[in-house]
Amino acid sequence: MMKIVIIGNGMVGFKFCEKLVAKAPKDSFEITVFGEEIRPAYDRVHLSEFFSGKTADDLTLAPADWYAANDIQLYLGDPVKEIDREQKKVYSIRGLSVSYDILVLATGSSAFVPPIPGVEKNGVFIYRTIEDLEMMRDWAKKTKKGAVIGGGLLGLEAAKAMIDLGITDTHVIEFAPRLMPRQIDEAGSVILKNKLESLGLKILTNTNTTAIQGEDSIKSMLFADQSSIDVDMLVISAGIKPRDELAKQAGLETGSRGGIVVNEQMQTNDKSIFAIGECALYKGMIYGLVAPGYEMAEVVADHLVGGQKTFHGFDMSTKLKLIGVDVASFGDPFVAAGDGRTVVLEDTMKGIYKRINISTDGKYLLGGILIGDADAYNMLLQTAKNKVILPPNPEDMILGARGGESSGGDSVSALPDDAIICSCESVTKENICKSVTENNCESVDEIKKCTKAGTGCGGCVPMVKDLMLHTMAANGKYVRNVICEHFHYSRQELFDLVKINQLKSYDEVLDTFGKNDGCEICKPVVSSILASLWNELILDKGNAAAQDSNDRFLANIQKGGTYSVVPRIPGGEITPDKLIVIGQVAKEYHLYTKITGGQRIDLFGAHLSDLPAIWKKLIEAGFESGHAYGKALRTVKSCVGSTWCRFGLHDSVSFAIQIEERYRGLRAPHKIKSGVSGCIRECAEARSKDFGIIATEKGWNLYVCGNGGSKPQHALLFATDLDSETCIRYIDRFLMFYIKTADPLMRTAPWLNKMEGGITYLQNVIINDSLGIVAELEREMQLLVDSYKCEWKEVVDNPELQKKFSHFVNAPEEKDPSVKFEAMREQKKVADWK
Amino acid sequence: MITTETEGKLSWFIACKTEDVPVNGGVCVKYEDRQIALFHFARRGAWYATQNECPHRNQMALSRGMIGSLDTEPKVACPFHKKTFSLETGECLNGDDYQIKTYPVKVMNGLVYIGVDGE
Structure with missing residues (x-):
């Protein structure tokens, strides 16, 4: 049996064991592991969670009995002190000697401690192991002022740990001119710095610590510019140093700045000895992340069972949440001018910075930086890695979520099969798709078990889900898009x-x-x-x-907790008398007034308890609820039409009013808007609506499934030259079909985009009755039309319902005292929120 | 009509009658300068009270939010941005670092009492 000795039981050392026992038939290897720490391997990536409640056991990757169950001899708290390459034997501190055929060094790294006078004082810590954390926790009890040397990834992790320990008065000290100098640029650093400072950290960049002062314990730190700060606890987290001392002593080749030199099989200059993880130096580079370490483990495990895998460097793209702030960097984040073009989105208010670097010809994404909002990370990373040809407006990729109408499914399908979706476990798109097609995985949890995708940092999980849904749909499998944990139905x-x-x-x-x-x-x-x-x-x-809260109070909640009131103004037509009433009501209740985009008037700033009285006045004047608060028909916009316009073909206003009154109060998966234009000039912008009607010489053209908003889309021509009656019949069927089949909060445009067969299928269902349902659709719609009542009229007529419109249940006459207004342009606005 | 009785460190005051609170919904109760959201979680036969202010944008709105459960944890969702909070512990359930104050509630003879501390 081949004897394998592994020195080091960190994350990579463990992963190597796991991969090896998974690949090799039982009893093909005799495996021995030496670990320096007293615990079996634990999750160092999430170390800071130790302070936010996780225990050492929670962080453990596999308990000691896992090793026993897999016939792995595990020696903990017993580091190897010598390797005898002649005899192929290792000697441990506690006096064990074990022979090997293959030796794997997974010795990892230690914290790099800069040679500052005073680093040996009490209260100075490094941030590396659970023991370090336990010592920090004990010391923190008597600490008020903290500091961290290092403004990189690890330093900021340590700063998070300080906050978790309750030391909110903490300085982060970085030698370089900016934070995370390897991952982000100057502008990004400024945004990140502001964000972190708003959380209470104090950030000093360009700062060189020259002395750590105090008697036995740290009291202050002195900087090169002679300034100083008072500190009673310091964590040094300024980088890593590969643990190569054992290798050096054994005469293996090491780099001048540390690291055990390996080839692409992870082999050292001794063919029987391999090095993986942070101690390995491949082509002059140390890989200080867990994902490349796992990849190296894979290469060696594969080699030992006769495989041919090799290591060719690793993408160091990374995404993480630092103290609640998303930070991501991928590909080449810094591209020099001349090598590419850069698109930057910067929002200093929200603390968002996004930069993408694009090849000079505009075809490829080279890399980028995301701070404050890294939702687009996975897609951008895959686009860069797989050299996907960019769309004509690549800036769209960083403009953020657009109305929640994700088209993720389409974008993942564009990726090549060998695209790495989960970089922690190097799982490809093909692996994930196969787990669905061949192993019948039908949930992300099943895919996790089957492929391990998403079990590392978890960043790829949304993409895994998209791929799963997409693959299931492509295989004709029934995709259950369930509502939430309470209803397992679409x-x-x-x-x-x-x-x-x-x-x-x-x-x-x-x-x-x-x-x-x-x-x-x-x-x-x-x-x-x-x-x-x-x-x-x-x-x-x-x-x-x-x-939903707006429907519960039949009004739209606005900043500050007051409500806005929108009476229905069908087709945008209103008499002078009604305009006067709106003015009077607004004056009486001190409301801000604005004309909406849908040809009506919005009255803002109404207290909850004033709503019934406001509506009483409006209803007396002949108004009705405008349902601006509901996922319901909003407005039917119209141009002035043939009654006044010299180009108008038909009376668009009358038709708009007829339609608006027909569908008023109609509730749907999302809001519905419409418009009627009197001629092809399209002044009512009907083609940006869920259904739009445009007059022709012979009648009306009906367009459906348009959208304005965040993802504009023109409505498609559905039927031509209709008479008014047929037009309304088609709209009845169309709306009812949408209401019955759309997903929650899905507008008609994405509903159509997702529909197999698209507009032709929809025309077949609605016009040609291919499903034999149009009579039922019409009947259902007629029921809704006939049962319409104005909700506000019912409240105004019912004192019991009115009672619910008060802010305080035990002081109904009092208004919310926290509501504050400010004057603006002769009206008022609500005081800004924080 | 604020009646208080002291019990240990808590003083209990009468917030309202049980029927004043919508079934499986909430109301806002005024107590001195405080605004307290009171919920009748009828599906569990439970009553909960928390601060009315959502800490995300400091809006007095939690009493107008929808209640429900996350797994077994009872929760309320703020109407503004749907941040959710445990009604038991006050912890924010969306992973943000917010915490809201909770108050004990008891019901006797059709009246709802909320226990407040001396703050």
């Missing part, structure tokens, strides 16, 4: 179930089809389904508390 399934079972309240639905107590995701979904099915007053049947 919205469409639940819609049908609620209908068939004639359920009328949220609690009934939860008791029948859900579990536990519901949440802020399923409550509005179910409430919307109930409203779309039965059109009963949404505040009835105990459903009020299951409405």
Whole structure:
């Protein structure tokens, strides 16, 4: 049996054991591990969580009995002191001697401690092992002022540890002119610095510590510019130094600045000895991250079972959360002018900095930096790594989430099969897709078990999920896009179930089809389904508390906690008398007024307890609820049309009013907007709406599934030259089909984009009745149209309902005293929030 | 109508009648200068009280939020940005470093009492 000795039981040493026993048949190797620490390997990446509540056991990668179960002889607290290459034997401190055929050095690194006078004083720590952390924890009890030397990745991790230890008065001292000099640029460093300072850290860059002062214990630190700060605890976390002393002593080749020289098989200059992880020096470089260490472990394990894998350097892209701030850096973050172009997005208010570097020809992404918001990291990293050709406007990639309408599925499908999705465990796109197609994984957890993807830093999990959904769909597997942990149904399934079972309240639905107590995701979904099915007053049947807050109070909550009021103004047509009433109400209740984008008037700054009185006045004047607070039909915008316009073909205003009144109060998976234009000049911008109507010589053209907002999309031509009646019939069917089949919070545009067969399929369903459902759709819509009532009128007529509109339950006449307004342009605005 | 009775360090005051609070919903209670969100978690037969202010943007709004559960943890979601907080511990459940204050609640003879400390 081949004898394998591993020196070092850190993360990489453990990973090597794990990979080797997974690859090799039982009894093919006799494995011995020597570890210097007293604990089996633990997760050093998440070390700082030791202070936020995790125990040493939580951080342990595998307990001691795992090694026993896999026939691995593990010696802890017993470092190797000598390697005898002649005899192929190692000798431990405690006097053991073990022979090897293959020796693997996974000795890792130690903290680099700069030679500053006074580093030996009490209260000066390094940040490397659980023992270091235990000593820090004991010392921290008597500490008020802390400091960390090192503003890089590890230094900032240590600063986080100081905050977790309760030492909020902490300085971070960095020798370089900026934070994280290896990963981010000057501008990014400024944003990061501001963010960290807002959390209470004090950051000193360009600062060289010349002495650590105090008697036995640290009292202060002196800097090169003769300034000093008082400190009673210092953590040095300024970099790492490979542990190569054993290798040196054994005469193995090492680098001038440390590290055991290895070739692409991770072999040292002694063919029987390998080095992996942070102690290995490959082509002049030490890889101080866990992912390349794992890759090296893979190469050696593979080699020992006869494989041909080799190591060719490793992408050092990284994404992490530093003290609550996302920081990511990928590819070449710094590209010099001349080698590429740079797009930068900087928001000093929100503390967001994004930079992408693009090849001079604009085709490829070379690298970049993300601070404050690193959601796009995975996609950008994959785009850079796989040399995916960039879209014409690459800046779109860093403009951030757009209305939550993710198109992730499409973008992952563009990646090549060998794209590494999980870099911690080097799992490719192909591996993940195969786990779905061949091993029938149908959840991220199953994929994690099967491929190990997502088990390291977890950053790739959203992408793994996208890939899973995409692959399942591509295989014709039924993708269950379930609502939340309380309902294991898609919205469409639940819609049908609620209908068939004639359920009328949220609690009934939860008791029948859900579990536990519901949440802020399923409550509005179910409430919307109930409203779309039965059109009963949404505040009835105990459903009020299951409405999203805006629906619960029939108004839009605004900054400061006051509400805005939007009366319906169908088609944007309003009489002078009604305008006057709006003015009077606004004056009486001190409301800010603004014309909306949908041709109506929004009144802001209403106290909760004033809403019923405001609406009483509006309803007396003939207004109705505008449903601006609901996922419902908003407005039907119109141009002035043939009644006044010299180009107008038909009376667009009358048709808009007819349509708006038909669908007013209609609740849907998301808001619905419409527009009617009197001619092809399209002044009502109908093609940016969920359904838009444009007059032709012969009638109306109907367009569907347009969108303005964050992801504009023109509505597509659906049917031409319709008479008014047919046009409305098609809209009835179209809206009802959307309401029954869309996912929660999905506008019509992404609904169509996701629909297999697209607009042609939709036309077949709605116009040609390919599913045989149009009669039912029309019937269902007619029920909703016939049962419409103005919600606000019902409240105004019902004193019991009005009671719910007060801020204090025990002082209903009092308004929220925390609401503050400021004057602005002869009106008011709400005081800014922090 | 604020009645208080002292018990240990807590003083209990009458917040409202049980029927004043929507089933599985919340209301805001005024106590001196404080605003307290009171929730009737009827599905569990439980009552909870927390500070009314959401610490994310310092908005007096938690009482208007939807309640529910995360696994078994009862929670409330702020109506502004849907930050969620445990009704038991006050801990923010979205991974942000926020913590809200919770208050004990008891119900006797149709009245809801909230226990406040001397702060």
